[in-house]
Amino acid sequence: MKVQADGFEFEFPGALDAFVFDDKLASSPHYHGLSHAMKAVDLVVELPADTLFIEVKDFHAPDDYDFRRAISRDAQTVRRQRLNHLRDVLVHKYRDTWLYRWAEHAAGAPDKPVRYLCLLTLDNGLLGVMSKELRQCLPVGCAGPRWQRGLGQSCVVLNPQRWSSAFPAWALRRV
Amino acid sequence: MLDHIKLERFTAFENLNMTFSPGLNVIIGENGCGKTHLLKLVYAACDVSVNQKGFAEKINRVFLPSGDQIGRLVKRRSASSTGTVEIQRTVLVAGKPKPLSLRLSLSNHTKEPAKATLSGAYKQWQEHPLTSVYIPVKDMMANAPGFRSLYSLRHIHFEEVYADIIDRAFLGTLKGPIDKDRKRLLEILQQSMAGKVVTRNEEFFLKSPQGELEFTLLAEGIRKLGLLWVLIQNGTLLDGSVLLWDEPEANLNPKLMRTVVQILIELQRLGVQVFVTTHNYNLLKEFDLQCQAQDRVLFHSLFRDADQEIQVASFSHYDDLQPNAIDDTLGELADREIRQQMGDLGQ
Numbered sequence: 001m002k003v004q005a006d007g008f009e010f011e012f013p014g015a016l017d018a019f020v021f022d023d024k025l026a027s028s029p030h031y032h033g034l035s036h037a038m039k040a041v042d043l044v045v046e047l048p049a050d051t052l053f054i055e056v057k058d059f060h061a062p063d064d065y066d067f068r069r070a071i072s073r074d075a076q077t078v079r080r081q082r083l084n085h086l087r088d089v090l091v092h093k094y095r096d097t098w099l100y101r102w103a104e105h106a107a108g109a110p111d112k113p114v115r116y117l118c119l120l121t122l123d124n125g126l127l128g129v130m131s132k133e134l135r136q137c138l139p140v141g142c143a144g145p146r147w148q149r150g151l152g153q154s155c156v157v158l159n160p161q162r163w164s165s166a167f168p169a170w171a172l173r174r175v
Numbered sequence: 176m177l178d179h180i181k182l183e184r185f186t187a188f189e190n191l192n193m194t195f196s197p198g199l200n201v202i203i204g205e206n207g208c209g210k211t212h213l214l215k216l217v218y219a220a221c222d223v224s225v226n227q228k229g230f231a232e233k234i235n236r237v238f239l240p241s242g243d244q245i246g247r248l249v250k251r252r253s254a255s256s257t258g259t260v261e262i263q264r265t266v267l268v269a270g271k272p273k274p275l276s277l278r279l280s281l282s283n284h285t286k287e288p289a290k291a292t293l294s295g296a297y298k299q300w301q302e303h304p305l306t307s308v309y310i311p312v313k314d315m316m317a318n319a320p321g322f323r324s325l326y327s328l329r330h331i332h333f334e335e336v337y338a339d340i341i342d343r344a345f346l347g348t349l350k351g352p353i354d355k356d357r358k359r360l361l362e363i364l365q366q367s368m369a370g371k372v373v374t375r376n377e378e379f380f381l382k383s384p385q386g387e388l389e390f391t392l393l394a395e396g397i398r399k400l401g402l403l404w405v406l407i408q409n410g411t412l413l414d415g416s417v418l419l420w421d422e423p424e425a426n427l428n429p430k431l432m433r434t435v436v437q438i439l440i441e442l443q444r445l446g447v448q449v450f451v452t453t454h455n456y457n458l459l460k461e462f463d464l465q466c467q468a469q470d471r472v473l474f475h476s477l478f479r480d481a482d483q484e485i486q487v488a489s490f491s492h493y494d495d496l497q498p499n500a501i502d503d504t505l506g507e508l509a510d511r512e513i514r515q516q517m518g519d520l521g522q
Contacts, residue, residue, distance in 0.1 A: 167521030
């Protein structure tokens with residue numbers, strides 16, 4: 001099953017469903033309809049035993065995150081500040097998507113563990129730092145002292161090279 | 176400023192051509208790729224322009240081959256072979272740039288430095304002194320008392336870079352007031368180490384409002400900042416000088432790396448040619464974050480090709496740096512973390 005987001009095409013063989021979560025087309029079966037109220041991850045993939053939430057940020061494509069082509073020092077600073085807000089954005093996208101799916105109670109998504117994959121074009125050295133922060137902020141696992149179940153099973157931040165290395169069965173290519 | 180180095184069958188190198196940035200040169204590579212050897216060769220070439228020593232003699236003293244046999248620096252082979260080192264620089268003669276080169280040739284049978292063949296513009300090389308500083312990985316500031324006299328009197332097995340750095344640190348202060356640029360750099364360092372360095376009887380102390388602390392009681396990272404402070408304060412690192420620093424990150428808390436990189440970039444802007452080797456991602460990333468478009472920087476990656484020979488690839492932008500042994504290692508760590516989080520999914 002192939003699906004595209006933010007300049008990338010993903011392929012998930014054997015997936016039950018894979019779709020753009022924030023679909024703006026009212027006639028689409030995956031029409032979101034709450035974009036004015038809730039944030040959304042780019043893709044939702046239903047595997048037989050797991051659900052994937054996938055968010056893509058290609059910093060080299062949009063000017064917002066392209067530090068090297070910033071025309072001035074101030075422009076670079078502004079762009080880096082945007083990157084600092086990224087973590088918060090990623091957290092809210094996950095939580096709102098989780099709530100939406102819970103309320104949607106979609107067939108094929110009954111209480112499966114949810115795994116959050118953030119495909120960001122970051123250095124390898126920054127991936128672990130971002131992953132750790134995100135896991136703490138989502139939070140992953142049974143984080144609350146009274147929680148009986150977790151909000152998410154796992155969360156990783158990875159760049160396209162790491163995706164290809166870690167997930168050979170899930171092909172990724174730029175489109 | 177040094178422009179270029181060419182090596183043939185010297186130490187670990189079979190054949191290497193490397194062009195330097197006149198500003199900042201950041202060198203990465205796995206262990207055994209010759210980063211320190213490169214730094215020592217550049218340093219030797221700079222130092223002979225000032226100290227009037229022979230190039231071969233200086234190379235022998237900074238590399239310290241067994242039995243002082245300089246021929247041992249020729250790349251090992253089963254048969255006889257010769258090795259060469261050639262370094263190029265540009266000097267100003269009557270206001271015009273003039274290229275100079277220094278070339279040393281030796282065979283693996285050459286026992287004494289005097290038997291190695293020196294060619295090129297050696298006389299002119301020495302007519303244009305090039306002040307340089309080599310900061311080795313191990314701190315020597317705390318070991319300074321008595322080391323210089325011991326080194327000059329006895330044959331102790333220390334590469335000469337260790338004695339030289341102490342000599343540089345003990346140089347007297349320049350006459351006249353400190354210019355505003357150097358003053359600014361000194362203040363940045365003073366802020367990070369919460370004091371300034373004073374010397375008494377060949378011993379270094381960090382002087383702060385709380386009193387004077389001998390260097391042996393200081394964290395090694397602070398000693399490094401202290402050494403940098405001394406070299407700037409005594410005028411060693413001035414416009415036109417060369418700073419070579421082997422792994423500044425050794426014993427340095429990552430928080431201090433920002434200051435170290437800031438100082439190195441500022442020195443480059445003041446006209447110092449800087450060479451730094453590193454294995455550290457934080458340090459490398461600091462250069463990427465702090466360098467501006469007008470900075471003259473080259474990132475050099477030393478790596479072994481399919482034939483296991485050392486090659487170099489140089490880039491103006493950190494993002495283009497490839498192969499990047501530091502990033503590759505972090506990538507492998509990231510892979511293992513992904514596997515830990517995701518189990519067998521996607522395999």
